[in-house]
Amino acid sequence: MDPDKRKAFAALVICEAMKPKKRKKSFWAKEWYKNRDTYSHITLLKELKENNPDDYKNYLRMSDDVFQDLLVAVTPFIEKKDTVMRKAISPEQRLIATLRFVATGRSLEDLKYSTAVSPQCLGVIIPETCRAIWHALRDKYMKFPSTQEEWLAVAADFEGYWNFPNCGGAIDGKHIRITCPSKGGSYYYNYKGFNSLILMAIVNANYEFIMVDVGKNGRMSDSGVIQTTTFYQKLHQKELNLPTTDMTKEGFNFVFVGDDAFALHEHLLKPFPQKGMTPQMRIFNYRVSRARRVVENAFGILANRFRIFHTAINMTADKIEDVVMACCVLHNLLRMNNKAAYTPPVMVDREDIEGGNIIPGVWREGNAALVPLQVGQNRNVSSGAKENRDKYVAYFNSTGAVPWQNNMA
Known part of the structure; x- marks a missing residue:
């Protein structure tokens, strides 16, 4: 054999010998x-x-x-x-x-x-x-209202259960802990020091989700998350088909209620800051918080019954979205079909009206699984939004007052 060919052949043999051996699988399953x-x-x-x-x-x-x-x-x-x-x-x-x-x-x-x-x-x-x-x-089990009649039905429950008129839902958001995906870097890393996806939701008066939006990365500004949702975009563009003022009680704007993480809007009420409040403002804050508490309790029930939220979910972001959406719609299914077993009365917050106290639901025991959004800042609030809130302040302190509100505020 030619010396050059002999050397090439020897090199080929050595290369083949150095290749890692593939492990032969002797069976396809245990x-x-x-x-x-x-x-x-x-x-x-x-x-x-x-x-x-x-x-x-x-x-x-x-x-x-x-x-x-x-x-x-x-x-x-x-x-x-x-x-x-x-x-x-x-x-x-x-x-x-x-x-x-x-x-x-x-x-x-x-x-x-x-x-x-x-x-x-x-x-x-x-x-x-x-x-x-x-x-x-x-x-x-999670049909988002699309007609004025459907919105009015949601509002009727809020007025019947929580003495809050013209309300289409309580809005809140939570951080869901996740394991940082491969090559995720700091994309999901939030200000609280862990990786997360954000779950935004609107809840009706019966602790049921009527809208969920999950998938925004935890690094995003909390106060700005709602603005990225389809709900907020349709609200801003007046495409939600909300009841008009000639259909609402007292002729007020149809509204949603939220906490300090959200900006005041003509159709979104939030409490006043604690500093410098008048007695009338305290009454308003109590009435808003009373209606808004349904979303906080809904998240609490969700995390209590589905313990996956007590872990850092170790999946890709798209699969985590599937898991979270399934849990939310299962929550509604069980609220509607297994209410007594799924959410006994002690599960949710209750009011001791005579004592002026809130009795915490059992879901609050232990560490919070779902982390709240960061409090936002009030910037560029329109005069229309302030005027709308002032109308509700006046109403809750006059014809819309409930007998026990001074004890609870």
């Missing part, structure tokens, strides 16, 4: 994964369903009737076909694994032992099922 029906929680759930219904309900965070209805709704979106290689994971198993993930906040590595599904597979199944839950339920 043996106990193949026996999923035997080793997973499916067997346990059958036992609980027949003999311990309370434990069954606690395990799934819902009654069997509600679970079965939910399973029927999501099955068309998550059902897979068996292949010649393996049997597909059933829709029931997929849904149960997802419900346990959001209810407990357990890691995928931990969850594999009760589901008999690999963490890699769970990482695909859970976001996919969350996306299916959202698509299957949103039109029925």
Whole structure:
């Protein structure tokens, strides 16, 4: 052989020898994964369903009737076909694994032992099922009002439950802790010192979400987050089809209520700053806070029942959005169908009118899972917004007064 060819051949042999050896996989799944029906929680759930219904309900965070209805709704979106290689994971198993993930906040590595599904597979199944839950339920359980009649129905509940007229919802936002995505840098790093996505929401008088917007990075200015939402853009452009003043009580603007994180607007009321308040302003603040408390409690219930919010969610941002949206619409589903078990009276804040005290709901026990937005600054508030608030101040201190407000303010 030619010396040059001999050298080239030798170099080729050496290069091939230096290449890392590919590990040959001798099996496609661990043996106990193949026996999923035997080793997973499916067997346990059958036992609980027949003999311990309370434990069954606690395990799934819902009654069997509600679970079965939910399973029927999501099955068309998550059902897979068996292949010649393996049997597909059933829709029931997929849904149960997802419900346990959001209810407990357990890691995928931990969850594999009760589901008999690999963490890699769970990482695909859970976001996919969350996306299916959202698509299957949103039109029925989180319908955003689109007509003046629908807005007036929301306002009727606020006046009936919370003595606040012309109110279309309570607005608030929270930081959701996340694990910084790969190459995320400081994009999600907020002023409180952790990585987050921001969840904005509007809640009705029944602690139910009527609008959720999730996905803005935690680094964004808190007071400016609402301005990026579709809701705010439509509000600013007068495209929400809100009731006009000839349809509202006292002829006032139809409004939403928020806290100090938001700017005063002709259709958004917020409390006065604590410094230099008059007695009339204190009454107004109490009435606004009383109506606004529904959104704070809704977030508290959400985090109490879905413990995933007590962890730093370790997924890509788009998958986290799927998880959060699913939790919010499941919250509404359970509020409407399992209210007594999902939110017993002690769960939410209550008023001791005689004593002039707020009795905290049990969701407040322990550390806050969802972190509030930072207080904003009042800048460039229009005269129309101030005049609108003054009208409500006067109303709550005259014909719209309630007997106990002086004790509570």
